[in-house]
Structure formats: C-alpha cells, structure tokens
Amino acid sequence: MRDDLILLGHGSGGRMSHQLLDDLIVPVISGLGAREQNDAALLEAGDTRLAFTTDGYVVDPPIFPGGSIGSLAVHGTVNDLAMMGARPLWLACSLIIEEGFRREELAAILADLRRAADQSGVQVVTGDTKVVPRGKADRLYITTSGVGVLEHDLAIHGANAQIGDRIILSGSVGDHGMAVMAAREQLDAGGVVSDSAPLWGMVESVMEAVGVGLHVLRDPTRGGVATTLKEIARQSGVTLTIDEAAIPIKPQVKGLCGILGLDPLYVANEGKLLAFVAPDRADEALAALRRQPLGSDAAIIGTVEQGGAGRVRLQTTVGGMRIVDMLAGEQLPRIC
Numbered sequence: 001m002r003d004d005l006i007l008l009g010h011g012s013g014g015r016m017s018h019q020l021l022d023d024l025i026v027p028v029i030s031g032l033g034a035r036e037q038n039d040a041a042l043l044e045a046g047d048t049r050l051a052f053t054t055d056g057y058v059v060d061p062p063i064f065p066g067g068s069i070g071s072l073a074v075h076g077t078v079n080d081l082a083m084m085g086a087r088p089l090w091l092a093c094s095l096i097i098e099e100g101f102r103r104e105e106l107a108a109i110l111a112d113l114r115r116a117a118d119q120s121g122v123q124v125v126t127g128d129t130k131v132v133p134r135g136k137a138d139r140l141y142i143t144t145s146g147v148g149v150l151e152h153d154l155a156i157h158g159a160n161a162q163i164g165d166r167i168i169l170s171g172s173v174g175d176h177g178m179a180v181m182a183a184r185e186q187l188d189a190g191g192v193v194s195d196s197a198p199l200w201g202m203v204e205s206v207m208e209a210v211g212v213g214l215h216v217l218r219d220p221t222r223g224g225v226a227t228t229l230k231e232i233a234r235q236s237g238v239t240l241t242i243d244e245a246a247i248p249i250k251p252q253v254k255g256l257c258g259i260l261g262l263d264p265l266y267v268a269n270e271g272k273l274l275a276f277v278a279p280d281r282a283d284e285a286l287a288a289l290r291r292q293p294l295g296s297d298a299a300i301i302g303t304v305e306q307g308g309a310g311r312v313r314l315q316t317t318v319g320g321m322r323i324v325d326m327l328a329g330e331q332l333p334r335i336c
Contacts, residue, residue, distance in 0.1 A: 008330040012333075014327025017222075036159075039219070040053035040148070048149060050149055054143065055144060056142070057076065057141065057143070058141050060184060060334035061183055062109060063105070064194060065189060066176075067112065070112040070113030070116065070142070071113060071116035072196050072336060073142040075197055075198050076221065077144040079271075079273075082200040082273075083156075083199075083203070083218055084157065084217070085203065087200060088146055090124075091125065091147075092127050093113070093124050094130075094142065095128070095140065096137055096140070096141040097130070097137075155215075156215065160215040160236065160276075161216050162304060163304055163305065166300050167274060168285055170273045171248060173224065173253070173265065173267065174253040174257060174267035175192060175195040177224070177269070178256045181332055181335070182256060187256070194270060194271075196271050203217060205289070205291065206277075210288070213281030213284075214281075215278070216274070218231070219274075221270060223326060224265050226263070230312050230324060238304050239306065240303070242313065244314050262332075270336065311323065
C-alpha cells in the first residue's frame with residue numbers, strides 16, 4: 001500500500017479509511033479523540049441537546065433496486081442522527097451534477113429524495129447546486145447534512161458498550177450492497193433489493209422499551225457489520241463475541257456473495273442497526289424491534305466481554321472461533 005496517494009480503499013469505511021482519518025484528516029481539521037468519533041456530533045444550545053451530521057453519496061448506479069442516490073442520501077443522514085438517539089428534523093442538500101446528466105433522471109431522483117424526507121419526518125431546508133463539465137464527475141454526487149434533537153438524557157454512543165451487554169442486529173445483512181452490485185454488473189439478483197430505510201421508528205421504540213439499558217446504537221453501512229463491530233470494540237475497549245449462526249442472511253444474498261467471493265459480514269447495509277443493550281433488558285429490546293416492520297427479523301447475535309480491548313471474535317457455524325478485523329482494502333466501491 002502506497003502512502004503518498006489516496007486510493008479507493010481509503011473510501012471503503014474499513015482499515016484504510018481509519019488510517020486516513022487517524023493519520024491525516026482528523027488531526028489536521030479537528031483533533032477529535034477516537035472515543036468521540038461517532039455517527040454525529042452532540043451539541044448544546046441552551047437547554048437543548050442537538051445532533052449534527054454530514055455525509056456524501058457517490059453510489060453507482062444512481063438508481064438501483066429498492067431506491068436511488070436521492071432516498072439513500074436522506075436515509076443515511078437521518079440514520080446517523082438516530083444512532084445518537086436524536087429525532088431527525090432538518091436536512092441540507094447539495095447536488096454536484098455532471099454536464100449532460102438527463103433531466104428526467106434527475107427529476108426521478110429528486111422525487112425519490114422528497115418522498116424519503118417526507119417518510120422520515122424531516123424537512124430539506126437549505127442546499128446548493130453545482131454543475132461541472134463532462135468527465136469531471138460521474139453523473140451525480142449528493143452531500144447531505146442533518147440536525148436532530150435529543151429528547152432524553154440517555155448516553156448512547158460507541159464508547160458506551162458495557163460488559164455483559166447483548167448485541168442485537170435488527171435484520172438480515174448485505175441486502176443493500178448486493179442490490180447495488182447486481183444492478184451495476186447486470187447480474188440476476190434473485191429479487192434482492194436495497195434495505196435503505198429510515199431507522200428512527202425502531203430507535204424510538206427501543207429507547208421507550210429499555211431506557212438507560214440502551215448503551216450503543218450504530219448502523220453498519222460501509223464495511224458492513226464486521227467493521228462496525230470492530231469500531232465499537234475499539235472505541236469501548238472491550239471484546240465482542242459473535243455467533244455466526246445467529247446472524248440473519250437472506251439465501252439470495254448469501255448466494256450472490258458466494259458467486260462474487262464476498263463475505264456478507266463486510267457488505268454494506270443502509271436499513272439495519274446494531275444495538276448494545278444491558279442483559280436484563282435484551283429481551284424487551286428484541287421484542288420492541290420485532291414489533292416494527294423493519295425489525296421483524298431482529299436477533300441477538302453476541303455479547304460484550306472483558307479483556308482483549310478492541311477484539312471481535314466469531315463463533316463459526318462449524319464450531320471454531322476466528323478473529324474478525326476491519327475490512328481491508330476496497331470490497332465494493334461506490335456503494336453509498
């Protein structure tokens with residue numbers, strides 16, 4: 001790996017992304033400590049606690065089974081707010097459009113964005129539009145920022161995993177990544193569609209059910225479930241043990257991953273969450289998730305243990321134990 005150039009792997013959400021952030025980006029522009037690096041920043045305005053986040057979307061193709069870059073931009077941003085326990089309220093949206101992009105396609109994407117915002121209960125209140133010459137971008141890029149409000153005093157963040165916590169996954173993994181990849185490569189996806197969806201409804205139901213028993217929330221997007229678990233283990237200084245047999249994966253996704261030589265645990269999701277919950281409240285959290293349409297396949301997939309800070313172990317279906325690390329390199333470029 002060269003250290004003088006930015007490579008595609010630096011945008012994977014995995015090990016190379018973290019190296020770029022830790023070695024260059026974060027020290028230069030903010031100096032934020034590792035334990036403070038969450039899906040959104042927590043801010044205070046008088047007595048009001050706010051969450052603020054921003055994200056960029058470069059997905060290829062811009063329209064895919066189950067959504068588009070427009071709905072994805074909304075869902076990704078509102079979900080980052082929700083992972084901090086914040087009710088999403090307002091969005092800003094910036095468009096970078098390549099000259100020659102078809103107006104009809106742009107209109108469809110913007111309509112999809114508006115529908116997603118309405119369904120998520122947020123307003124797009126400001127934004128910007130730029131057009132660049134042909135060949136200087138790939139059709140359309142979208143950047144969104146979001147603001148949400150915390151209506152409680154719970155501490156929900158990546159450094160708050162507690163020994164004994166149960167780890168709950170809200171549904172099947174890999175749907176988004178495989179839907180986009182199949183569309184890009186014109187493969188038969190077997191009916192797989194992106195899981196892109198707003199998660200606030202599930203978050204709110206779990207907070208109401210378990211209160212202070214809810215410690216960590218995270219949506220496993222780039223880098224998948226495996227990378228997200230590794231991030232939380234490092235941030236909280238704990239070991240996570242995961243049961244492979246408990247992880248829900250659709251047969252079509254497993255089949256596509258097999259064809260492409262991919263591990264579903266590293267494939268991106270855009271409508272799933274991981275929740276770390278106190279052991280005596282885990283059943284209540286699981287029941288709350290399963291009452292939600294998006295959480296009907298929720299499952300307890302592991303536990304938080306002491307020692308080996310930052311380690312993730314996977315109990316395999318054949319009875320062995322293997323170490324899970326962050327995604328190395330770039331598995332699926334332009335996936336979100």
